[in-house]
Amino acid sequence: MRKFSVFLLLANIFVVFYLHGRPDDNLPAQIALIHSEKIELLPAKVACLKWENLIGPVVQHVRVEISKWESGQDHITEISRGEVTVHWVHIPPLRNARETAKQIEQLKKSGISYLHIQENADSPWHNAISLAILPDDSDVAALVEELKGKGVERIMDSEQVLEQFEFDIRNPTEQITESVRQLAQQFPETKLEVTECSRL
Structure with a gap:
């Protein structure tokens, strides 16, 4: 066996x-x-929107807006560009929501660009109203004078060391391109250009 x-x-x-x-x-x-x-080889580079100079509170606002998109998030790469020193011109948080709403209404009537920042209460920007982020102090005095001439009070200029970001949007569709352009128009201190970037 x-x-x-x-x-x-x-x-x-x-x-x-x-x-x-x-x-x-x-x-x-x-x-x-x-x-x-x-057999066709895919190109190493593709059409790309490069959105640069996004700093501090602007970045958080942009992230929130992008998260609302129905599609397109997978086209976007967020890249840190290190820290940079800037001058942040803003209206610090007011005493209550009513005063904040009144201030925002005044800014709208005067045609002044602003960003109302609502985050959590632990954030240093919670309920502040951002008016501009400038790379140096050369334009700060003129801007503050202009804003005061339009009736805006309690303006603060503070030097901040903030992280700077860039967004690369690969192969953007027409809808994504338009959405990014509309967002970028709210932040004139940022830079948006059409270029090429890595396919992956």
Whole structure:
């Protein structure tokens, strides 16, 4: 019985090696199906929207707006560009929601661009009203004077070290392009350009 078991084991091993070692009859047919002349290499670069100079509270607002899009988030890559020192011209948080709403209404009537920042109460920007983020203090005095001339009070200019970001939007559809352009118009201190970027 033992000899018979050894014989069966050896027979099984022989069959496995025989079947494994046989040339694949379908291999020439499979090779024939590959048409090398029809293979197209994808380009390394693709059309891209590059949105630069997004800083501090602006970035958070942009993230919230992008999260509301029905599609297109997978086209966007957010890249940190390190810290930068800027001058933030803003109206600090007012005493209550009513005063904040009144201030925003005044800004709208005067045609002044602003960003009302509502985050959590632990954020230093919670309920502040951002008026501008400037790279240096050369334009701050003139801007503050202009805003005061339009009746805006309690303006603060504070030097801030903030992280700067860039958004790369690969192969944007017309809808995504329009959405990004509308967002970028709210932040004149940022820079949006059409360029090329890596496909992946």
